[in-house]
Amino acid sequence: xxxxxxxxxxxxxxxxxxxxxxxxxxxxxxSGEVIGVLPMKGHPSSKGSLCAKGWSxxxxxxxxxRLAKAILREEGEEKEVSLESALGLVVENLxxxxxxxxxxxxxxxxxxxxxxxxxYLLEKFARTFAKTNNIDHCARL
Amino acid sequence: MASDENVLLQDLTPIxxxxxxxxxxxxxxxDLAGVSRLSYPANVVTIRVMCSGTVSPYHVLKAxxxxxxxxxxxGCHIGDCHYxxxxxxxxxxxxxxxxxxxxxxxxPERFRLEWISASExxxxxxxxxxxxxxxxxxxxxxxxxxREAAKSRxxxxxxx
Amino acid sequence: MSVKEExxxxxxxxxxxxxxxxxxxxxxxxxxxxxxxxxxMPDVREIPDSxxxxxxxxxxxxxxxxxxxxxxxVARGCDERAIIELEKHQQIDTSRVSLIGFACSPELxxxxxxxxxxxxxxxxxxxxxxxxxxxxxxxERMSTPARLGFWxxxxxxxxxxxxxxxxxxxxxxxxxxLQDEDLVESGVLPPSIPTFHLLRAIDMxxxxxxxxxxxxxxxxxxxxxxxxxxxxxxxxxxxxxxxGTRGVKSPLEELGSSVGSDDDLxx
Numbered sequence: 001x002x003x004x005x006x007x008x009x010x011x012x013x014x015x016x017x018x019x020x021x022x023x024x025x026x027x028x029x030x031s032g033e034v035i036g037v038l039p040m041k042g043h044p045s046s047k048g049s050l051c052a053k054g055w056s057x058x059x060x061x062x063x064x065x066r067l068a069k070a071i072l073r074e075e076g077e078e079k080e081v082s083l084e085s086a087l088g089l090v091v092e093n094l095x096x097x098x099x100x101x102x103x104x105x106x107x108x109x110x111x112x113x114x115x116x117x118x119x120y121l122l123e124k125f126a127r128t129f130a131k132t133n134n135i136d137h138c139a140r141l
Numbered sequence: 142m143a144s145d146e147n148v149l150l151q152d153l154t155p156i157x158x159x160x161x162x163x164x165x166x167x168x169x170x171x172d173l174a175g176v177s178r179l180s181y182p183a184n185v186v187t188i189r190v191m192c193s194g195t196v197s198p199y200h201v202l203k204a205x206x207x208x209x210x211x212x213x214x215x216g217c218h219i220g221d222c223h224y225x226x227x228x229x230x231x232x233x234x235x236x237x238x239x240x241x242x243x244x245x246x247x248x249p250e251r252f253r254l255e256w257i258s259a260s261e262x263x264x265x266x267x268x269x270x271x272x273x274x275x276x277x278x279x280x281x282x283x284x285x286x287x288r289e290a291a292k293s294r295x296x297x298x299x300x301x
Numbered sequence: 302m303s304v305k306e307e308x309x310x311x312x313x314x315x316x317x318x319x320x321x322x323x324x325x326x327x328x329x330x331x332x333x334x335x336x337x338x339x340x341x342m343p344d345v346r347e348i349p350d351s352x353x354x355x356x357x358x359x360x361x362x363x364x365x366x367x368x369x370x371x372x373x374x375v376a377r378g379c380d381e382r383a384i385i386e387l388e389k390h391q392q393i394d395t396s397r398v399s400l401i402g403f404a405c406s407p408e409l410x411x412x413x414x415x416x417x418x419x420x421x422x423x424x425x426x427x428x429x430x431x432x433x434x435x436x437x438x439x440x441e442r443m444s445t446p447a448r449l450g451f452w453x454x455x456x457x458x459x460x461x462x463x464x465x466x467x468x469x470x471x472x473x474x475x476x477x478x479l480q481d482e483d484l485v486e487s488g489v490l491p492p493s494i495p496t497f498h499l500l501r502a503i504d505m506x507x508x509x510x511x512x513x514x515x516x517x518x519x520x521x522x523x524x525x526x527x528x529x530x531x532x533x534x535x536x537x538x539x540x541x542x543x544x545g546t547r548g549v550k551s552p553l554e555e556l557g558s559s560v561g562s563d564d565d566l567x568x
Contacts, residue, residue, distance in 0.1 A: 007317045007370050009333035009363055013325060026330055028359070030366060039464065039518055041352040042328035048351075049520035052462045198503040199484055206496040226556045233540060233552055237506045240535035244440065244528075245495055246449025283449050284495070 006031060013040055016054040017113040019138075021045070023054055034058050098130060107134035156277050158185045159204040160213040160269070163193040165223040166258045167215035173262030181269040185213070192216070193254075194227030198238050201252065205242075205284055211251045211276035215268070218256040228256070248279050304375050305342045307401045311373040312336050316399060319373035320360055322348050331359055333372075345375070350409040355514055357383035358470040361393050373399045379413075379512035381420045382545025383470035386510055389550050392473050413513050414526070421547075435530035452528075456494040458521040465501065465515035465525055471508045471544075478504065498528065505529045507536050507551030510544050 011026040024043025028036040037058050041048040060066060070086035071078050097105050108126045110119050119137065126135040162168040168189050174181065190196055193216025204212045214235065216228045235254045243249040255268050308319040312335070323332035324343045329352040334342050357380045363372060374380065381400060387393040402420025404427060410418035414435050419427050440448060466472045466479060478500050479485055485493050485500070509529045516525045536542050540552045 007333070007335060007367055009318070009320070009331075009359070010323075011330045011332065013328070013330060028331075028362075030363070035362065035366075038331070038354055038468070040328065040330075041354065041517075042349065048517055050462060050464060050518075051460060051520060055462055055464060055467050199478055199481075199500060202496045202499050202503070203484055206493055230553075230556060236539040237503065237532065237535050237553070240539070241499060241502055241506075241532060243445075244437075244448070244531045245452045245499065246443075246445050246447070248445060283446065 008032075011038065016046075016050065016057065018051075018053040018057065019112045023050055025050060025054055025057070027058070034061055094130070103130055103132040104134070106130050106132055107136070108132075110135065110137040112138055155281060156184045156210050156273060157208060158211040158213060158269075158273060158276060159209040160185050160187045160215065161190050161193065161196045161200070162187050163216040163223075163228075164189055164191050166217035166221065166256075167193070167265065169259035170215075170257040170261045170265040173259065174266045175262075177262045179262060179266040181266040182273040184273050185269050192222065192224050192227035194222070194224065194230040196231065196234075198234055201238055205247065205251075205282065208282070208285065210279075210282040210285075211253070211272060213252075213268070213272055214254045215257045215265070216254075218258055221258065247283060250275055250279060251282065304345050304401055304403060305339070308334060308342055308373060308375065309339055311399050311401070312339060315371065316373045317367070317370040318363075319375065319401075320356055320363070321375040322352070322354075324348075328352060330354075331356060333363065345403045350406055350412070353377070353379075353512075353514065353517070355383070355468055355470040355512070356380045357387060357393070358468075358473075360384065360398065361387055361470075361473065364394055364397060371397045371399070373401060375401045375403065376420060377403065377405055378415065378417045378419045379510055380470075382417070382510035383512060385547055386471060386508060386544050387473070389554075390471075390473065413511075415511065415513075436524060436527040437531050437534065440527060440531075452495060452498075455521075455523045456498050457491050459491045459494070459497065459523060460521055461490060461492045461497070462520060464518040464520065468514045468518045470512065470514070471505070471510065498523070502528050502532050506532045507540070507542055507553040508544050509533050 008029075008031045010029050012029055013024065013026055016023040016025050023046030024040030025046075026038040026040050027034050028038060035058070037050070037055065039046065039048050039050040039054070070081050070083050072081045072086060072089070094106060108122055108130070110122045114122075123135055126132055162171055168187075171187060193214055196214055201212050201214075214231060216231050217223065219228060219232075222228045231254065235252075239249045239252050242252055253268075253272055255264075257265050257268065304321070308321070311319055318333040318335045319339070319342070320331065320333050321342060322329035323334075323341065324347060329343075329348045331354045356374060356376060360372060360374050363370070374384075376384070381402060384393055384395065384398065384400070388395050400420065400422075402422045404419035404423050405413070405415065407418075409415075440451060443451060463479065466477060479492075479497060480487075485497050491497075509532065511526070511530065511533065513526050515529070516523070519525060533544065536544075536551070536553070542549070542551050542553075544551065
């Protein structure tokens, strides 16, 4: 028998973050680390199936290409900046473009990985603040 | 001259056959057929492998997918394998592949296994003649249409 | 003795954990029970028939990750067959595994068209298994072109999710033929048909333990059980091998002739 604290395997039911279909998946967690994914058999809509993206989702979870911090590209060089200053830059440029070219010149792209409520907020923001209908999201499958 | 024309005409028949020849027996047998000036249809594309046992089922499936109308595997007679037991493997795989091909609706006659030794040049020529004739009767592979469909699907995808 | 008591016994004998299902919001999900939460282990009757997972595959992962730990597993017939077959491929070290067997419900056995829905330890108590048709006959009754049409139309809806491979307890290769650029063109849907599906069918020869998880996981509803069932039938009839039985390895994995005499092959 080995150290009891070490041996741990559990599956955590969750929803696939890739698109709006919301398939049920189980994350296989071994001592705090995600080691794989299984389709959730009892899920009412996906009924034990996943697509290519769902099946490979543990790969992006640990990917070094994943953007975890705000990065600003200035004259071809990329440097890490704080989230506040990055957002400040967005606000500044958004205001400038809106003032100069009008609402049709800006657009918003949201994500299926955000919650329904967050997507609603962005939609509200686009239509009331920027007064544009240019809003879309990534899950146009 | 007349016989040359016949050979030329045979060349133009659209049947394509991929033949895997084992280096030690069947390739030498095919060589003997050539040296003995035995004629056989030129529809066969030969691929030399070190042993018929190295022919993976993947190779056979890939040959059919890439447009082969028939696949022929030839190897040493049982007991004569240069690697002692390579051709037993060939035979076992052959049975599984042929059964599977039949089950999915590809005529099993399109896939053949023959034991041809280095001294059997005549048997090689005869096997190729017979196999080409048999596949010729069946016509082009039913997967030919599927290839066309795949190409048009691909062209369609490229437009987007 | 209930499964929970047997599992407790195993933990008392020095096992590090017992792999089974945990009930969470009415669904069964795979879970490794240790002495801390063994009391929460459900009874086998509580596990819904439709919720099976490749426990043997998970066990193989755990054995590799915890190289000195010992595990128990509460297994169905198909899990046990997969463990036996995996051991023949050096993927599971059964000296570190204890198996508690249970039988599937007759309803599930019927849905799975399973001829042995119980583990070896329960074989004496069970009725003789009946011959099961997996839809093979109805395909064989078709004409040759109709068979090709049937399979191509089924294969053409494949979305290449690789679910059949991912969930398969016997698919353990580090490099997969289905991802070989030379065999299967990448970035095209459906994948090269019928090669893609036949590649997998060939790989299942002498391996498939007929758990049917692939067919359950297929979002396109391809009758994979029928396809692999036929491959298994060929291997059984021509080579005399049934995967998941104790004893010899698959003849497709070993050199030499394990069936028939040399004279049979010479003709």
